[in-house]
Amino acid sequence: MEGMTIDQLASDILSECTLMQRYCQTTGIALPSLLAGATPDFWSTDSPQELIAARTRTLGLLERITTLLRGPHDFIHEYVASNWDQGALYVFLRTRLLEHIAVLGGEANIGNLATASGVPEDKLIRILGLLCCKNIVRQSDNGIYALTAISEDMIQDPDFRAWVEFQLFETRIASVHLADALESKPNTYTDGKSAFKQGFGVEMYEWHTSHPEEGDRFRRAMKGVSNSLDPADSLIRTWIKNRPSSNLTKVVEIGGRYGFASTTLVREKEDLSFELRCDSEEFLRRGQALVDPRSMSRISFTHLTSNFEPPPPSDANTVCAYVIRNLFWNWTDDEAVRLLQQLAQILHGSPWTHIIVTDGVSPLPGEFPPHVEISYRRRDITTMTMHNVKQRSQEEWLKLFSRVDPALKITTHFESSSHVCKGLWELRLETGE
Template identity: 50%
Template sequence: MGSGPTAELDGIIGLATDLLQQCQIISGECNRSKVSTLRTAINGSAETWHQTNPRANNARSVAQGLITQLSTFLHGPHEYLHELVSSNWDHGALYAALQARVIDHIAASTGGSSLYELSQHCDIPEDKLSRILGLLCCRGIISQPEQGVYVSTSVSRELIRDGEFRAWVEFQLFETRVASAHLANALAKKPNDYTSGVSAFKQAWGMEMYEWHHSQPQMGERFQKAMRGVAKSLDPADQLLNDWFKIHDDLPSMKVVEFGGRYGFASLYLAEKYPQCEFEVRCDSQDFLTRGEALLKATCRRQVIFTHTPDGLHDAPTEDQSAVSTYIVRNLFWNWSDEEATRLLRKLVPALRSKPSTRILVADGLSPAFNEYPPHIEVAYRRRDVTTMTMHNTKQRSQVEWLALFGKADPQISVVTKLDANAHVCKGLWELSLIC
């Protein structure tokens, strides 16, 4: 095919044809599953998005990628960039509406809310509020069926339905948006490497994120709520661990020791599924342990013990070498330096050497190699790379970097890797043992 307008038109037609085929697959699968297809997604039921039909879900993913390509074709470079950066104002309007609880008031009204009512409720002048709501209508977050009357859509209903997801949205709209604006200045400081550099969050707020959340209890509670939601809906780490335990379910009376805590504990999830196992959670934060204990189901209380390690996680009692069958290190190493991580692993290696059946399971984030996934999915992983750099001055390790890290702990370590990825995050489970 040649270049020029004709070739570009052929490309657009090809994309549109492929998109139509994927939409026909979605519609057909919805009909077979007796799920209503959506005439307009923003006003419809969420059934189509929540169904687990693999063929329909794959078609949706492919269609999203095609839409992205088609939109880029139609915009052209100038309009594409204009639209990309202008979304900042959409984010500001949404955050203002969430903070003023305008969306909550609209959702609570069965017949819709008038501009006057909303202005009185949130104490924002009608003239200003109408402009904020107008932009949110354009983005499908709310709808205006008649002049000056606003109703919910499936998008705003999702924010009301899932408080933990809403907390994550608000965290993204405020803390991460402010931090991202300071990434350029953080990188301009020297040194700017991962060891000695400063995070963009610290550049913006004068302290690291966890310190700032501690100093702002309301924001800290929102962040914790957001991370609980992410762990449940977006993080495949627990599922990777569960899959491993299914395969090794024949091991009697397994003693499992887990390190971590900031983003929850796998032990709470696994104890209910594997009653023959005994779990010990070790964490240097009593606050995290207290939160974990509060979430543990009563039926599992004898199964899980919580151990505070105020001096850090690097001390492995000698009795571990005979008692522990499995160590879990979940979502812990992602913001640790290689030196910190290898220090902990080296403390655990004697247990592997003492009892060859012992395993270390590391569940953490992975930065996939470029072009391993379709562009519309890969963008989420590249965002994750920039997110960790911006918020913490750390990096998501690649598979090569993970393997090098384990090799530093002990050159005789053998590694088996399992990966799980969704449209938001790529996670790895690395099973470590010693080569016999």
């Protein structure tokens, strides 16, 4: 795509758009619309791969031609000016104008909105005017504002809306302080300070504990991201489906801060039993609340004094897999190796037991087209800013696992969404083939 002229880019865009139009017509998928009530099939991650691929290619072409047409100065101007768009959206969500319009049937006049929000009409008109430019709301008649498919999506998915608010508040404030955090010394991953702590005075989890409303919002945000954007559960589900045949029928999952895959898998895999082990009773309670009562007899919850607590020897007779989902991303290598070495002891007594680790991966530059890669590069900055931790590359993950036990064989599977790249690493003894 580099070096293409604007007419070449335009021609390719037209070809891709024509392909998508014809595909929708032949398959019965409704063409995209931003009007409220529009069907989401065109944008769904469950759409046919041909349509998803064409849409992704088109977005890359559009980004390229837009940058060429803007030029360097205008590109930078627009790039940084989006800060004001995000500020306006946070007002819209924080004042619950989104819900107010929805309750009134999808549209409301400016007077009602000013009363509901407590924001003066002349200020609110300007805030909503900017949101109209971004198709988040639309002005149907003078002084009447209505929802669009974009704002309606946040009504239909409150967990995703919680993620949007988290991004608009906590991450925006933290990102402003990244430069200051990097200027302080030391500033390495092992002894530096997160930008979140630089801005808020404490680390993120501590701040959320002392601000329970935002803490609850963060938990809902992570649930929403996991449901819609995180391929970790898909990777685990695929591994369990294709797992080696043996008489071991128990899955043990360790972790829980970002939820447990087992709370869903126990309903889907009736031939397996599950055990959740965690050093937090709160995380276990949250997980237990998500389990279908009909599946409760096949899942148990064990509170550990520490996640490093050695597994019971009886695991060798029952456990087919230890699952570690989204746990190691903010652990040091030494901490991760310590836990894995505890579990690897069971593998020596039971070669058909596997350790399954799923976590984020930082891809190498150029592995994905730039308009896709940017999401993964943002993830690198996110972990640095919010926690002063590094998202490991595949090479760094393999180096970590090599320290656990030289007898282990490691197999990797990757899966990516529009916002995150995840790996699944299967650790097993060579004799477990």
